[in-house]
Amino acid sequence: MNSDDAKAALHLIGLSETDRLLIVLMFLGDGAHEVRNIREAAITLGVRQAKNWNISQKLARAKNKAINLPRGWELSDEGRQHLGALGISKNSVVTKQAASLRNLLPNIKSEKNRDFVAEAVSCLERGNLRAAVVLSWVGAISVLYDYVIQHKLTSFNTEWVKRLPLKNKPITCVNDLSDIKEDTFLDILHTISLIGKSVKDELKGCLKFRNGCGHPNTLVVGEVRAAAHLETLVNNVYKIYS
Numbered sequence: 146m147n148s149d150d151a152k153a154a155l156h157l158i159g160l161s162e163t164d165r166l167l168i169v170l171m172f173l174g175d176g177a178h179e180v181r182n183i184r185e186a187a188i189t190l191g192v193r194q195a196k197n198w199n200i201s202q203k204l205a206r207a208k209n210k211a212i213n214l215p216r217g218w219e220l221s222d223e224g225r226q227h228l229g230a231l232g233i234s235k236n237s238v239v240t241k242q243a244a245s246l247r248n249l250l251p252n253i254k255s256e257k258n259r260d261f262v263a264e265a266v267s268c269l270e271r272g273n274l275r276a277a278v279v280l281s282w283v284g285a286i287s288v289l290y291d292y293v294i295q296h297k298l299t300s301f302n303t304e305w306v307k308r309l310p311l312k313n314k315p316i317t318c319v320n321d322l323s324d325i326k327e328d329t330f331l332d333i334l335h336t337i338s339l340i341g342k343s344v345k346d347e348l349k350g351c352l353k354f355r356n357g358c359g360h361p362n363t364l365v366v367g368e369v370r371a372a373a374h375l376e377t378l379v380n381n382v383y384k385i386y387s
Contacts, residue, residue, distance in 0.1 A: 148172070151190050153244040154233045163207045165192055166200060167228055170211060170220040177216035230271060242375040243269045246281070249379065253387045258287045262383070265375075274371040275358040281375055282355040285348075285382040289334065290322045292386040300337040327352055344381050351377055 151172040155165050169187045170178065178186075180200045187195035201218070204211040210224035246266045253259040261284030269277035293301050294316075302315040305325070316322055322330065328349065335345040351374055357364045 148190065155187075155190055155192055157231075157233075157244055157247060160231075162194075162198065163203050163210075164228070164231070165195075166198075166203055167207065167210055167220060167224050168233060169195075170218060170224070171228060171233070175219075177212075177214040177219040179217040183218060242372045242379065245379050246375065246383070249383050249387065253288070253383070255287070255291055258284055258291065258387070261287060269371070269375065274366040274368065278358040278366065278371055278374050279355055281378050282351060285351075285378040286327060286330075287319075288382055288386050289330075290319045293322065293334075293339070294319055297337060297339055301333060304333050304336050340381075347377050347381060 151168060154168050160168075165187065166183065169183055169190065169192075172190065173182065173186055183200055184195055184198070187198075201213070204218050205213065207224065209221055210227050212219045212221050243266050246262055246269070250259055250263060250266075253262060261280055265277050265280035265284060268274075268280060298316065306313050306315060325333075331340070331345050331348055331352070334340045335342060340348070354370075354374055358366060
């Protein structure tokens with residue numbers, strides 16, 4: 146775990162002080178670490194309140210998650226499993242994307258969309274990668290729906306109706322948009338210049354991956370692939386259209 150990953154993990158919302166100390170132990174690496182080194186590392190990583198913590202007492206309360214050795218404190222296998230259940234691992238890029246999404250939550254005005262993203266983050270942090278992929282996509286497409294309704298409805302309807310004049314009726318609300326195939330929806334966003342071709346292609350890749358994660362199959366989803374999916378949605382949808 147490098148310092149950037151450790152900082153992202155340490156500043157996730159909802160972690161206890163003990164969890165933060167376990168993350169510091171993971172950052173420091175294998176072996177036992179003296180209290181003064183643990184405190185110094187925590188402060189360096191931005192946990193300034195660790196200056197006043199009784200670190201040995203907090204780690205002792207972690208029970209079997211940390212081991213008190215003559216040379217200092219060491220993260221146990223149970224401690225690693227506990228952090229893994231929170232979506233935090235030694236080389237976790239997922240941790241960083243979860244933190245990015247959590248930081249965006251206050252900027253998402255729609256409560257509905259905010260709930261999608263919050264649930265996706267929760268799944269990501271617990272290692273439920275398929276669910277995180279699906280929910281993060283649902284949240285992203287919902288953000289785009291809202292943006293079209295509020296800012297691009299006229300141009301969207303012009304292109305939508307032009308495609309099949311005898312069949313397609315003007316869109317009036319989000320529910321109407323949800324009846325359009327998502328692949329077609331992305332094509333229209335590109336045609337009306339809401340997104341560029343490269344972004345359209347990236348989002349279509351996310352859509353394909355979401356479809357793979359949302360249906361029973363033998364697809365194996367890894368942390369790096371899930372994090373890349375999240376990174377694409379964060380940078381190209383959530384940060385721009387929320």
